[in-house]
Every structure is written in C-alpha cells, then in structure tokens.
Amino acid sequence: MKSDTERKRFYTEKLHRKKNRLHVHISKDLRAKLKAKRRAILVHQGDTVRVMRGPGTGKEAKVGSVSVVKRKVYLEDLTVKNIRGKEVPIPVEASNLLLIALESTPERKELFSEEAFRKKEIKKEAKAEEKKDTAKDAGAKAEAGASHHEHQHDVPKHEHREHQHDASKHQQKPEHKPALE
Numbered sequence: 001m002k003s004d005t006e007r008k009r010f011y012t013e014k015l016h017r018k019k020n021r022l023h024v025h026i027s028k029d030l031r032a033k034l035k036a037k038r039r040a041i042l043v044h045q046g047d048t049v050r051v052m053r054g055p056g057t058g059k060e061a062k063v064g065s066v067s068v069v070k071r072k073v074y075l076e077d078l079t080v081k082n083i084r085g086k087e088v089p090i091p092v093e094a095s096n097l098l099l100i101a102l103e104s105t106p107e108r109k110e111l112f113s114e115e116a117f118r119k120k121e122i123k124k125e126a127k128a129e130e131k132k133d134t135a136k137d138a139g140a141k142a143e144a145g146a147s148h149h150e151h152q153h154d155v156p157k158h159e160h161r162e163h164q165h166d167a168s169k170h171q172q173k174p175e176h177k178p179a180l181e
Contacts (some may be wrong), residue, residue, distance in 0.1 A: 021071050024049060030099060035117040041111070043073055043094055046103035051078070053096040060100060064089055073097060084159045 019062035024047075031039070032157070047063045061075035072091035079087045102108055104117050 024097045024099045026099050033113045048101035049097040
C-alpha cells in the first residue's frame with residue numbers, strides 16, 4: 001500500500017480499530033505464564049510497564065490512563081512541568097512499552113494463570129521496603145548537607161562583595177549606537 005494511503009487510514013481510523021494500536025509487548029516471565037501463545041496484549045490502567053524507547057527510557061511505572069483517541073499511554077511517574085508549573089504526564093506510544101505486571105480483569109484471567117497476578121503483590125512489598133531505605137539515606141544526606149551549608153557562612157562578607165563586583169564587570173556589554181543615515 002502507498003504511504004499516503006497508509007497515513008490516511010491511520011488518521012481516519014474508527015475508534016475500535018484505534019484500540020488495536022494500543023497493544024503492549026509482554027515480558028518473557030509473563031509470557032511463560034500465558035495459557036495461549038501471545039506476544040502483545042491491550043494495555044489497561046493500573047498495569048506496570050517499563051519504558052523501552054522514548055522519554056524516560058528504562059523507567060518502570062504504573063499506567064495512569066490510556067487515550068484511545070490519541071493512541072497514547074500516560075504513566076504516573078513520567079511527568080514534566082508545564083509553563084504554569086503544573087505536573088503533566090508525558091504521552092508515550094504503546095509500542096515503546098514492555099508489560100511487567102498485570103492488572104486483573106476477567107479477559108486476562110482467561111489468558112493468564114493465577115501466578116501472573118500474585119507476583120505483582122510481592123513486588124509492591126519489596127518496593128515499600130526500598131522506599132523506607134531511601135528515606136533513611138535521604139535523612140543522612142540532609143544532615144551532611146546541613147554541615148556543608150554551615151561552612152559557607154564562615155567566609156567573611158567583604159569577600160562575597162568582591163566576588164559579586166568582579167562578576168558584574170564581566171556581565172557589562174558595550175553600548176550599541178545605531179548608524180545615522
């Protein structure tokens with residue numbers, strides 16, 4: 001098929017056909033727990049995925065929402081601040097994701113064994129323990145940062161002024177006079 005025809009079909013697809021483009025590759029360990037042979041499955045809100053390509057490569061995040069109309073997946077931990085300072089999720093193509101953990105649905109219960117859904121709960125407990133460890137590390141770093149911050153106040157004030165004065169010399173620009181005609 002010609003590329004312009006392919007492009008036309010992509011943009012004028014019916015809604016039920018757009019949904020077919022939201023399939024995500026299944027990880028090898030989940031594929032082993034499948035009852036039927038499949039490489040990809042439709043992504044759902046609540047699934048845990050790994051970003052393989054695009055913004056946030058290598059990150060593992062939970063699916064926040066799925067837009068069938070735009071054919072995009074929005075992840076909870078993959079955000080950017082907009083010009084107003086609000087956190088906005090970055091849209092990701094479904095083909096750039098790898099499914100790691102499943103959200104239980106009636107259709108998926110027919111496809112997967114019960115083991116596929118149990119493993120997700122174990123991972124949550126392990127992540128909770130990791131967060132506690134990182135919180136302890138952050139507290140230790142904050143104490144180290146406080147001692148470093150106290151050291152900066154030992155410098156006399158006149159040295160700060162000289163440094164500011166030198167910086168202002170470098171920032172001055174020569175005046176530009178327009179040519180007269």
